[in-house]
Amino acid sequence: MGSEEETKKKNEVFDAEAASLFVKELRGTFASGKTKSYGWRVSQLKSLMKMLNEREPDIVDALRQDLDKPELESSIYEVALLKTSIKSALKELKHWMTPEKAKTSITTFPSSAEIVPEPFGVVLIISPWNYPFLLSLDPVVGAIAAGNALVLKPSEVAPASSSLLAKLVGEYMDLSSIRVVEGAVAETSALLDQKWDKICYTGNSRVARIVMAAAAKHLTPVLLELGGKSPVVFDSGINLKVACRRMIMGKWGCNNGQACISPDHIITTKDYAPKLVRLLILETSLNPCIYSPPKPFFCS
Secondary structure, eight states, rough: HHHHHHHHHHHHOOOOHHHHHHHHHHHHHHHGGGGSSHHHHHHHHHHHHHHHHHHHHHHHHHHHHHHOOHHHHHHHIIHHHHHHHHHHHHHHHHHHSOOOOEEGGGGGTTTEEOOOOOOOSEEEEEOOOOHHHHHHHHHHHHHHHHHOOOEEEOOTTTHHHHHHHHHHHHSSOOOTTTOOOOOOOOEEEETTSSSSSSEEEEHHHHHHHHHHHHTTTTTTOOEEEEOOEEEEESSSSSSSHHHHHHHHHHHTTGGOOOOOTHHHHEEEEETTHHHHHHHHHHHHHOTTTTTTOOTTOOOO
């Protein structure tokens, strides 16, 4: 029975019409005021924490399948950071929801004013492949804490993580307010054709331009986290060996270099450059965590 349901799900086409229905249902939930309540926000954040506590082994396994990420690294950089984000949101939530008094002009005396935090509405979150859980669920934590309904679109480049996210959200979260859409370009395009109240995208600048263009049609505010340039400057008169080792660990020590703040180019003097290149090659080859020389074909 389970295999039949999975086959049916795979054969279902997620097009613009299906995306429109998704958004319509979520707008209905948001309009009811359900997601705005303190109780709903707390319950969903706690459900997310429960999911991480109970299903961490499954998350670690999915990350191993997609990225060959070590268990310790998965637990620290994906799961633990998410737990910290949830704890912070739970601690600060009442403060974030409290209206803030604002000054008024003498010309409007005896009026009073306040700034009332209000959720945007229905949010689209498009996440990348390099941190499939952290960069998918961290924006979800913020969206829930702010009282929004949302759709999460994980990256198809990390299929095991994407599939697990869809499964776990279905098991632990409120599906009337929080949905996951799997797929690739066609599914993402169908989602971007809809009117959203905010779009959060993490990835490269090429796709970001597509996201911005789609959002501009509806004047939708967009939050972009894009890869940038991360130079390392080597000046003269330093301990070159120590500096090289630090840069190597900064480059490859976390997620095998697949991080937006990972160093991607070096700036140094013309005289220093040859020494630097030689030492970088040497130190990299000596670090077993980064470089493992291939065995000769006749070795077992």
